[in-house]
Amino acid sequence: MKGTNLGEFEELVLLTIATLVSDAYSVAICDDLEKRTGRSVKLGVVHSVLNRLEEKGLAKSKLGEATSARGGKRKRYYAVTNAGKAALLKAKDLRDQYWSVIPEFALKSI
Amino acid sequence: MKDDLNITPPRWATHLLSWYCKPELLEDLEGDLNEYFQRNVKARGLRKAKLIYVIDVLKFFRLYTIRKPEFVNLLINWIMLSSYIKTSGRTIVRNPLFSMINIVGLAISMSVGLLMIGVLSDTLSYDKFHEHHSRIYRVTSHYEYLNEKDGNFMATSSLRAAREIKETFSIPEEVAILNREFSGDIKAGEKIIPLSGFWANPALFKVFSFELLKGNPATALKDPFSIVLTEKSAKKLFGTEEAIGKAIVFNNDKQYTVTGIIKDLPTFSHIQFDILGSLSTKEIIAKDDKSELAWDNIWNTWVYLLLPKDANLALLKANFDELSKREDPTVKHTHIELALQPLDKIMIGDDLGNQIGPVMGKSSLWIFGALTFVVILSAGFNYTNLSIARSLKRTREVGIRKVIGALKRDVLGQFVVEAVMISLCALTLAFILFLLLKPYFLSIEPSVQKLLVLDLSPSLLLYFIGFAIIVGITAGFFPALFFSRINAVQVLKNVANSTFFRKLTMRKVLIVLQYCISIIFITSTIIAYKQYRHFVAFDLGFKTENILNIYLQGNKADILRKELSELPEVKGISQSVMVTSVGNYWGTQMKYHANPIDSAGVYYNIVDENYIPLHEHKLLAGRNFTAKADSSESEVIVNQQVLKRFNIANQDPAKAIDEIINVDRKDLRIVGVMKDFHYGRANGRNSRTEVVLRYSRKDARLLNVKIQSTDLLATYSKIESIWKKYDAVHPMEAKFYNAQIEEAFAGLKGAVKIAGFLAFLAICIASLGLLGMVVFSTETRLKEISIRKVLGASEGTLLYLLGKGFFLLLAIATCISIPVTILFFEKVAFPELANHAPLSIPEMFLGVLGVLLVALIMIGSQTLKVARTNPAQVLKSE
Numbered sequence: 001m002k003g004t005n006l007g008e009f010e011e012l013v014l015l016t017i018a019t020l021v022s023d024a025y026s027v028a029i030c031d032d033l034e035k036r037t038g039r040s041v042k043l044g045v046v047h048s049v050l051n052r053l054e055e056k057g058l059a060k061s062k063l064g065e066a067t068s069a070r071g072g073k074r075k076r077y078y079a080v081t082n083a084g085k086a087a088l089l090k091a092k093d094l095r096d097q098y099w100s101v102i103p104e105f106a107l108k109s110i
Numbered sequence: 111m112k113d114d115l116n117i118t119p120p121r122w123a124t125h126l127l128s129w130y131c132k133p134e135l136l137e138d139l140e141g142d143l144n145e146y147f148q149r150n151v152k153a154r155g156l157r158k159a160k161l162i163y164v165i166d167v168l169k170f171f172r173l174y175t176i177r178k179p180e181f182v183n184l185l186i187n188w189i190m191l192s193s194y195i196k197t198s199g200r201t202i203v204r205n206p207l208f209s210m211i212n213i214v215g216l217a218i219s220m221s222v223g224l225l226m227i228g229v230l231s232d233t234l235s236y237d238k239f240h241e242h243h244s245r246i247y248r249v250t251s252h253y254e255y256l257n258e259k260d261g262n263f264m265a266t267s268s269l270r271a272a273r274e275i276k277e278t279f280s281i282p283e284e285v286a287i288l289n290r291e292f293s294g295d296i297k298a299g300e301k302i303i304p305l306s307g308f309w310a311n312p313a314l315f316k317v318f319s320f321e322l323l324k325g326n327p328a329t330a331l332k333d334p335f336s337i338v339l340t341e342k343s344a345k346k347l348f349g350t351e352e353a354i355g356k357a358i359v360f361n362n363d364k365q366y367t368v369t370g371i372i373k374d375l376p377t378f379s380h381i382q383f384d385i386l387g388s389l390s391t392k393e394i395i396a397k398d399d400k401s402e403l404a405w406d407n408i409w410n411t412w413v414y415l416l417l418p419k420d421a422n423l424a425l426l427k428a429n430f431d432e433l434s435k436r437e438d439p440t441v442k443h444t445h446i447e448l449a450l451q452p453l454d455k456i457m458i459g460d461d462l463g464n465q466i467g468p469v470m471g472k473s474s475l476w477i478f479g480a481l482t483f484v485v486i487l488s489a490g491f492n493y494t495n496l497s498i499a500r501s502l503k504r505t506r507e508v509g510i511r512k513v514i515g516a517l518k519r520d521v522l523g524q525f526v527v528e529a530v531m532i533s534l535c536a537l538t539l540a541f542i543l544f545l546l547l548k549p550y551f552l553s554i555e556p557s558v559q560k561l562l563v564l565d566l567s568p569s570l571l572l573y574f575i576g577f578a579i580i581v582g583i584t585a586g587f588f589p590a591l592f593f594s595r596i597n598a599v600q601v602l603k604n605v606a607n608s609t610f611f612r613k614l615t616m617r618k619v620l621i622v623l624q625y626c627i628s629i630i631f632i633t634s635t636i637i638a639y640k641q642y643r644h645f646v647a648f649d650l651g652f653k654t655e656n657i658l659n660i661y662l663q664g665n666k667a668d669i670l671r672k673e674l675s676e677l678p679e680v681k682g683i684s685q686s687v688m689v690t691s692v693g694n695y696w697g698t699q700m701k702y703h704a705n706p707i708d709s710a711g712v713y714y715n716i717v718d719e720n721y722i723p724l725h726e727h728k729l730l731a732g733r734n735f736t737a738k739a740d741s742s743e744s745e746v747i748v749n750q751q752v753l754k755r756f757n758i759a760n761q762d763p764a765k766a767i768d769e770i771i772n773v774d775r776k777d778l779r780i781v782g783v784m785k786d787f788h789y790g791r792a793n794g795r796n797s798r799t800e801v802v803l804r805y806s807r808k809d810a811r812l813l814n815v816k817i818q819s820t821d822l823l824a825t826y827s828k829i830e831s832i833w834k835k836y837d838a839v840h841p842m843e844a845k846f847y848n849a850q851i852e853e854a855f856a857g858l859k860g861a862v863k864i865a866g867f868l869a870f871l872a873i874c875i876a877s878l879g880l881l882g883m884v885v886f887s888t889e890t891r892l893k894e895i896s897i898r899k900v901l902g903a904s905e906g907t908l909l910y911l912l913g914k915g916f917f918l919l920l921a922i923a924t925c926i927s928i929p930v931t932i933l934f935f936e937k938v939a940f941p942e943l944a945n946h947a948p949l950s951i952p953e954m955f956l957g958v959l960g961v962l963l964v965a966l967i968m969i970g971s972q973t974l975k976v977a978r979t980n981p982a983q984v985l986k987s988e
Contacts, residue, residue: 025138026138026142027142027145027146043142043143043146043166044166044169044170044172047139047142047170048172048174051135051174063137063138069145069148070141070142070144070145071118071140071141071144073137073138073140073141073144074137074138074141075138075141076137076138
């Protein structure tokens, strides 16, 4: 397994998967990310990140049911694995830790 | 939700996606793209959506989406390839003799192939440094006098044509003119250096990409008395000083100003010069010479046109024809046709007369290429022959491979790989041979050395490797095909009974072919050498022995002559303007009063009163010239051909004396009639032609010094030291007459050398092949021989038994090749070669005998070895 450290975008994608719960497939993730972050998110980038997350074992996927939309192609739904959840928590903890030790005045003046 | 037929994404893009994408990712990806597509159709319209779809498909071509190649197949191929290499390596090592024969044979022939590739790559890289090389054309002319076509196109055309093209033609963008000849002694300060070059017009720098280091390309060749030097000549004349703007004196006469320095010309430029003079100078100098701008003065000017891209060449040719029609009436009985020759074809194109410098020529390239091909073919035969011969030992291997599951193409692949391996081994050896041969090859003929460099470059090495692979594939293909057709069941059941090995016809044919090639090469070499000796020692009708021709190079004859005549070794000195019988022609027009309209060309030489006795020309009637101080020309000596051509005095030499003829617009009295001699080169068809000898003591260009000495070298250096006293600038240029004649036939000598070399190679290769065959066939019959021996056969009978098959093949080869050679020389070569020596059959057989002797030694030694083996030892190990 490659390193379990999460990149910033990887973290966002993983969080989006968690948010969308049972509707987390590539296009939806893309849209949601665009909506929340306000940046333009390319499908290709999301795809490669999803692929990487799956390779790292942080997310898992399964094919859904075939519908008449999407040219009859099935969607691939993603879900966060335990390892993914752990990685997310670890990242959050790390941040909280920092926030807890930053003196109040340090960021106030900026 | 029915999809309209129109709103589907581009089908080809979807196909592309499904072609490259991993199957496990494909469905999802396709679906996503489709969803986006539908969305885009609504938002941005169908066309844009399609475009985005295509771009996205292309963008998804990433490392993680691409389908891995059919992994298993590739793996097998890889494993098998290494297995092939391993087995091939083992076979090569196991049969060192056969492998050596194959590798050495291929290497020898490939070294010639490498030379050929080098020559080709050199010739093809000529003139490519010109930026517009594909758009530059040269104007060539075809001269026709009295409807007599001489079939020769000239690389030159006339100044008149150049001017007309420049002024009236619309198609050419620029017209560059080079005019012969701007050569002589150049004096800069105290230094005098002889340099040579051309007159040229300013457009030269627009047409060609000669780089002008200093000076303005637009004006450097514009004004009269401007001279452009190459870097090298500038250095010679001025050293490190700035040359631009300096004055130089040309031939102690006119003064010129240096207006440009040109970068030294690349080796691969068909135009070579030291200096260029502005053409406008020539126009001033030759102002009074009417012939300068004559339509039929097509001997001195090279015209190069820069045409626009996609120029209409047919239209240009039509313009040329119009020009000819317009200008032809200005000269009598003459038709001159102009044509175009692309710059890129100059080196490898048709063999034109009057080239600006040496060229390779199509015919020599073709001949050399064909000979190379024959030699390589011969080595390829060896490979095919030996591989099939040895197939007996390898059929089992192939059978087992097939049983295990190898397909036909796998076996084919295996043997081709093996052949390529061997040819790559041969390449390394061939490369070493190539490096060794290179200097010899370049020194075969002086012109070759000027033309070719044969420098190694990465691209050349790549060509070499490519060449080796091609040779390997071609040589290995037939054996490979043979092996791939083997029937596994048959070979595994019973090797000895399989019918393959009874069919030896092809092998026999190949051996006969190889020996035919060898014999043809060797006999041709012998014949060509005989011709060379014949021409060098040819009876020209006068004597050339011990005559040293010293070129005066502008010096006065008298002083040098006086000094030289004081040497005790010098038996006589005469003077002349040219050397006959070595391929030089000086021509002029002649008329005879009996037929005033009929003027015809005659060749001439201007000599003094000593010339005829010194060269022992035979006078049939009349007398020799008498010494005469005044310069007016009044007497002439003609040969029999002149009497015949003009029908003077019914061709009776005695009566022709005192007849008046008009030579070069002067009325001259015939004082003597000489016997015909070979004015041209002895192999020329019209070498024994109409010649007049004219008298003048002033116009001499060279001294003919007859020497009688036991130490010619010492005498030569004595003469040289005298020369140095009078001329410090020019090194003495002197050659013995016989050596000059030999030089005139240097081309033939070069051909003999090449043919001899190739004959040697062909014989080597054929012998190697024969050796392999003999060794093989004797070894496979070892048991049979042993049994025969036990039963009482003598060594002699065994020798006969083993050798007779091969002797028969050699006999057939001889019977085929000798008539072919004779036919070739009688029908093809000799009609082109006047005055040739007759074919001498005994000498041809000598060559054949040589080849056969080598073959006999090969067969004899091997069969004897087998015949002498102890039968007990062979039969014991059953």
